[in-house]
Amino acid sequence: MNNINKIIEFDKVYFGYTSEYLLKNINFAVNEGDFVSIIGSNGAGKSTILKLILGELNQNKGEIKIFGENIKNFNRWNCFGYLEQNAYYKVLNFPATVYETVMSNMFCDIGLFKFPNKNHRAKVMESIKLLGIEKYSNRSISKLSGGQIQRVFLARTLVSNPKILILDEPTNGVDLETVDIIYNILNDLNKNKNISIIMVTHDIEKASKISSKIFCFEEGNLMELDKEQLELELSHKHKHPHSNNSNIGGI
Numbered sequence: 365m366n367n368i369n370k371i372i373e374f375d376k377v378y379f380g381y382t383s384e385y386l387l388k389n390i391n392f393a394v395n396e397g398d399f400v401s402i403i404g405s406n407g408a409g410k411s412t413i414l415k416l417i418l419g420e421l422n423q424n425k426g427e428i429k430i431f432g433e434n435i436k437n438f439n440r441w442n443c444f445g446y447l448e449q450n451a452y453y454k455v456l457n458f459p460a461t462v463y464e465t466v467m468s469n470m471f472c473d474i475g476l477f478k479f480p481n482k483n484h485r486a487k488v489m490e491s492i493k494l495l496g497i498e499k500y501s502n503r504s505i506s507k508l509s510g511g512q513i514q515r516v517f518l519a520r521t522l523v524s525n526p527k528i529l530i531l532d533e534p535t536n537g538v539d540l541e542t543v544d545i546i547y548n549i550l551n552d553l554n555k556n557k558n559i560s561i562i563m564v565t566h567d568i569e570k571a572s573k574i575s576s577k578i579f580c581f582e583e584g585n586l587m588e589l590d591k592e593q594l595e596l597e598l599s600h601k602h603k604h605p606h607s608n609n610s611n612i613g614g615i
Contacts (some may be wrong), residue, residue, distance in 0.1 A: 369395045370432065371528060371560055372417060377426035379409075379416060385424070386412060388584035394577075399554045399561045401571040403597070404581030410564040411449065411532050413586070417562065418446060418530060445526030449533045449564075451517045462508070462516050463501045466491055469520045491523040496545060511542030518546065522553075529553070531563040535570075543567075547574060568597055 372394040379387040386409045394400050402410050415421045416428060419435055428435040460468070467488050492498050495515040500508060505516055518534065529550070535543045551574040553559040565571050572578060578589045580597065589597060
């Protein structure tokens, strides 16, 4: 691939929370327009790699580039949208409405101590409608189900028009209807709006239908799966853990 299309590059990256490396010699690239899914067992390092991409953690060795620029010098973080794992657990007693929660991600654009204008309000409603939650727009977010709250947070992530979406188990613990809605929206964003997506998931069966690349973590190494390896993984049935709000995820 031409370097000009590379938006994220890992070159011989090592990382560990202790003296022992969790990630070892990680080499991978994400190109503009890619839909990348990352699978692997719990604790393998899937969520850790997302935190490295977002600059929340610093690698011990190797180089990470964002849009061809060393991550240490990169400062255009507004082009990223990030949906963390199990975000809905943090708002169980949160008093804000759906509309206010989505609007809260617009304040970098609006500015401090300023009020949203007509365009800001229109963007918020567009994002809310995209997720099919407009009838809940004035409802307190704490009164919604886990699946509905996850849609709210995805709407909040999308309202800032990110070029790159980073998603950590976006369908974990939500109902099957929301699972399908989220995957359909992500597929549309990637195919029709050219938003690049990097998603950690256990749901390899659904991810395989919409991803352009699938990587698997094994013993600290990240490997891209070819068609034969993917079919082998599918035969192991890495099914979506949708049933019971189980707290599933990597480090």
